[in-house]
Amino acid sequence: MEKSAKEGYGKVLGRLEQEILDVLWKSGPLNGKEIFSDIRRKRDLALTTVLTVIERLAKKGLVRKTRGESVYLFEAAYSRDGFAREVSQEVLKSIFDISRSGACASFVDMLARVDPVELEELSSMIEKKKKELERARG
Amino acid sequence: MEKSAKEGYGKVLGRLEQEILDVLWKSGPLNGKEIFSDIRRKRDLALTTVLTVIERLAKKGLVRKTRGESVYLFEAAYSRDGFAREVSQEVLKSIFDISRSGACASFVDMLARVDPVELEELSSMIEKKKKELERARG
DNA sequence: TTGACATTCTACGTATTGTCGAATATATTT
DNA sequence: AAATATATTCGACAATACGTAGAATGTCAA
Numbered sequence: 001m002e003k004s005a006k007e008g009y010g011k012v013l014g015r016l017e018q019e020i021l022d023v024l025w026k027s028g029p030l031n032g033k034e035i036f037s038d039i040r041r042k043r044d045l046a047l048t049t050v051l052t053v054i055e056r057l058a059k060k061g062l063v064r065k066t067r068g069e070s071v072y073l074f075e076a077a078y079s080r081d082g083f084a085r086e087v088s089q090e091v092l093k094s095i096f097d098i099s100r101s102g103a104c105a106s107f108v109d110m111l112a113r114v115d116p117v118e119l120e121e122l123s124s125m126i127e128k129k130k131k132e133l134e135r136a137r138g
Numbered sequence: 139m140e141k142s143a144k145e146g147y148g149k150v151l152g153r154l155e156q157e158i159l160d161v162l163w164k165s166g167p168l169n170g171k172e173i174f175s176d177i178r179r180k181r182d183l184a185l186t187t188v189l190t191v192i193e194r195l196a197k198k199g200l201v202r203k204t205r206g207e208s209v210y211l212f213e214a215a216y217s218r219d220g221f222a223r224e225v226s227q228e229v230l231k232s233i234f235d236i237s238r239s240g241a242c243a244s245f246v247d248m249l250a251r252v253d254p255v256e257l258e259e260l261s262s263m264i265e266k267k268k269k270e271l272e273r274a275r276g
Numbered sequence: 277t278t279g280a281c282a283t284t285c286t287a288c289g290t291a292t293t294g295t296c297g298a299a300t301a302t303a304t305t306t
Numbered sequence: 307a308a309a310t311a312t313a314t315t316c317g318a319c320a321a322t323a324c325g326t327a328g329a330a331t332g333t334c335a336a
């Protein structure tokens with residue numbers, strides 16, 4: 001499955017989109033130019049390029065656009081966590097549809113590789129969820 | 139985050155691509171026409187449409203194309219589980235990059251909703267993985 | 277009113293997927 | 307082998323998504 005090298009299967013957002021959201025998650029509401037400046041530090045892009053993509057994100061509902069004094073302000077419509085949750089939801093569902101156990105196995109693998117400590121977290125989340133379910137049933 | 143309605147964020151494969159793989163996972167190696175017939179049962183498409191997409195899947199390395207007697211045969215290059223694992227890997231990674239805990243939370247939620255029994259499975263997978271890690275460390 | 281700056285519009289390039297018909301290649305049948 | 311049928315490949319067009327950015331337009335303050 002070499003294709004991964006090129007781009008990867010379930011990419012969630014485009015590169016610039018991702019960068020913009022990252023900026024917004026890092027710093028609060030910003031105007032277009034500020035976002036642009038931040039991104040500019042790493043890459044050479046035209047202001048309008050950044051603006052365009054911000055606009056598209058707004059259209060998708062991922063960025064909120066509000067009128068500041070004399071300038072529009074943008075902020076992420078969802079928290080980092082919230083967004084990850086939302087998106088995971090969809091992505092995972094589509095993977096679950098292919099194979100549940102495959103997805104589980106790979107989830108654990110991934111987590112172990114990327115952040116083993118989080119395995120603990122996950123354990124307790126599961127425990128909590130199980131209790132929750134029991135309670136709901138009785 | 140309404141966009142989901144339209145298409146969804148981390149879609150792994152296109153519709154027809156998915157359908158074709160499903161057919162191949164269900165039945166072993168098939169020739170183009172057989173795959174076509176199967177898909178045809180649900181949707182009205184031209185033979186060449188299906189052929190084209192099969193060909194693209196082959197080019198992506200997701201389908202293996204072999205010479206049968208007088209006809210090419212196609213089969214999935216990866217098992218359902220293997221594929222799910224591979225793909226999850228990538229997709230999850232990109233979500234993890236956004237937020238680890240968000241992804242975890244949503245994973246547990248999802249699993250609980252879709253297949254609560256599997257929560258047990260997951261628990262043991264984690265335990266196993268933890269031991270594995272300990273052993274590796276010493 | 278004239279600049280300077282902010283915002284929107286329009287547009288091109290590339291990629292991916294769905295969709296096919298036309299052309300070509302490969303059997304099969306006389 | 308010629309004719310016919312079947313299989314396979316090619317090339318195309320449409321839609322969508324994303325990156326990219328110049329041109330056009332809008333806004334406000336001096």
